[in-house]
Amino acid sequence: MEIILNDKSISFQIQYTKASKFNLDFSPEGLITLKAPKKSTMEEINAFMKSNSKVLLKFEERMSNRTYLSSVKTYESDENFLFLGKVHKLSDLLSEIPETEDGVQEALKKFYTAKTKEIITERLAIYEPIIEVKAKGFKIVDSPATWGTCNSNKQLTFNYKLSMARLSAVDYVVIHELCHIMHLNHDRSFWRKVGMYDKDYKTHQEYLARFGAFMTI
Incomplete structure (x- = not known):
């Protein structure tokens, strides 16, 4: 799924759980997972994501500045x-x-x-x-x-x-x-x-x- 925050598209996936509260999980590779209560509506999900916009945008900025990893290799020592x-x-x-x-x-x-x-x-x-x-x-x-x-x-x-x-x-x-x-x-x-x-x-x-x-x- 995607949400627009400050004109920036943030991609995330939803994992429904038995927990009563929302929780965000960030992987080292840049994958954002929203753990949401089973009966959450899209309105509630969007509201939660927007309420955490600063955290999400900061994470995306950090990921955009991370060490570049390419699927095409040059085989130099610093690859x-x-x-x-x-x-x-x-x-x-x-x-x-x-x-x-x-x-x-x-x-x-x-x-x-x-x-x-x-x-x-x-x-x-x-x-x-x-x-x-x-x-x-x-x-x-x-x-x-x-x-x-x-x-x-x-x-x-x-x-x-x-x-x-x-x-x-x-x-x-x-x-x-x-x-x-x-x-x-x-x-x-x-x-x-x-x-x-x-x-x-x-x-x-x-x-x-x-x-x-x-x-x-």
Whole structure:
């Protein structure tokens, strides 16, 4: 959704909750989420957003002045890349920077693949006992279309770029795939299960959809 404040368009998403009050959530990447009571009207939502115009405009100004992150890379040492939702210079991620673009891409792919494997191993160890399921194994893959998959043999895959995302979004993907062990489709039972272990899963979906284009090498 959008609201105009001082001639500036502010984009935000609404998450309806059981709480009795409105609450604003700001992600480090610039995503604004309004957590609103279930029966809130659009008039009440707009009134709340306008009453917080100073906070919203200040946040948007800070985001407009943040370090620029492009989906098209130059592969210079000061080029920006994501790791766990934060911006890092190429020189921070690679101790030695190859001379060619192909070499840099290969080194970055190895870096993210290794980090994603470490993180997924850790997060599975946390969530498998909680959800009371056990995957038979997992692989880190280069997938242009998915963040993760689960097949009928309880074998999971995870996109090697997943370590570029913030940890809460990684957790969502892990929870999503573990829930597929019990429900292979995306029916209501599946989403209820996901919601049991990640109440903000819609926010994490939005995050991945919005910033996935910047999770590149």
